[in-house]
Amino acid sequence: MVTRPARRARRRQAAVVGIHALPFSKNIGMTERRAGGLAILGALADAGLGVADVDGMFRYVWEGTTEMEMARILGVPNLRMFGEVDYGGGAGAPTVSHAALAIENDLADVVVVWRARNRSSGGRPWVSQLHATGQDQFERPYGIVRPVDGMALHTRFWMHRYGWAPEVLGRVAVTQRGHARRNPAALMQKPMTMDDYLGSRMIADPLRLFDCCLETDAAMAMVLTSAERATDLKSTPAFVTGFGMGSGPQMTAMTFYYGERLGETPNRYVAPELWRNTGLAPRDIDVVQFYDAFTPQIPLGFEEYGFCGEGESPAYMADGAAPPYNTSGGGLSEAYVHGFNLLVEGVRQVRGASTSQVANVRHSLVTSGNVVPTGAIVFSKEPW
């Protein structure tokens, strides 16, 4: 029998009661401000709630519209709780975790989180980052400017240490494309074979084009409230069973090459927090959405969250023991939204509404970017 003393001590549980996405595209044709506002209104409608109910907002630091501005535009009467979480794609699960914390501690009743990003039509942020301060002054002058560049140096090391063949990464890309092709909302609908993967051009050797996520215009939102209030709403709640966050030691965003344990990611530090906080273990997880800006993050995720041992992920993923992963197509083949689409898909799996639905989902895990300070969260079919 699992005990959850830390959770029982809290007065309330949080639940996701509304989700919404605008259609993914290469050019959404509107500002992030407008797209984000429309996504929030859609998520509130999904929950059967209105703007007047909202009293909390959390966002990624990288979100272009502040919660103050968004609340003003929408006409939210008062934000009792608000805040932002930093570190790009590491912020997804932590942002939802902050929303859940506000509800659990009775500091807000209806909390909105969202991510609107014109990452396709708005251009590549690294193109204009030519004055390298802080950690960047020792990295960017050598051309380490794209997210893929930092990941390539990690990947070479993992391939060397664990003996990964390119096919280990190719299997991830091919699997997720298959999920995308069952998902009409996914941007990538063309079939992909292992030969297609191996034939794709190198971008940051050893990483190929098909190791990389998409560049997408997207706007998505999520609404959380208390488990008690959720039972009165029209949507199927996804209860927040728990979460964890972690940075690990000697962290530098994207390029944490400088600490004692080269190759280890913040996942390694999030995992014990997550399992302690949820009272669950990897064997309890029915479906998982691993942050997937790049393919290596999936095998590393299975290892560092404890689904299998270090170095065992290729065999573990090949023999059918692993739970289904990134079932919407993920960042690689559905859309790249700093992982917000993974959070929404994690909720859909609990609702029974995925296009690659896993049978009888009780616990759905979503992780965030593991090359920055990050976190993970479990959505569940039943409350505590």
Add this chain to the structure above:
Amino acid sequence: MSVADPGFPIPVPDADTQPFWDACARGELLIQRCGRCSKWLWQPRPICSSCQAPDPVWTRVDGAGVVASWMVMRPPTLPAYAEQVPFVVLLVELEQGVRLLGYLVDDAGQVLRTDGAPEKVTIGTRVALRFHDQAGTPLPCWTMAAPRV
């Protein structure tokens, strides 16, 4: 950015990192070492993260090390690198145990236009320090060292 600036990312030092870049301009590599616990530290910082003593001591090192990881830069990247790709970026572990990034360069410090295959770059390859002048910025880089006898 001046008219002549080719658009490479430029290091912008602050008081905690200025000694490093000043040394590069002299052709020297300085790494911080704690004056109390002797820990070598990278990237630069004002406090030892091992024993919390302030002001680690800038210490000259010869820059010899081994390749801890490496990657090959391919397009699309910044226009400034268009004439330089493909090139190799190394993660080098110095004999002091710290790891720094740098281009793979020739003996004269010029960036090699290579995918690393002719040079047989691999994890564990021994390398030696050179400085590469990138549009006026001296950058620590590494060249394939002669095998030890």
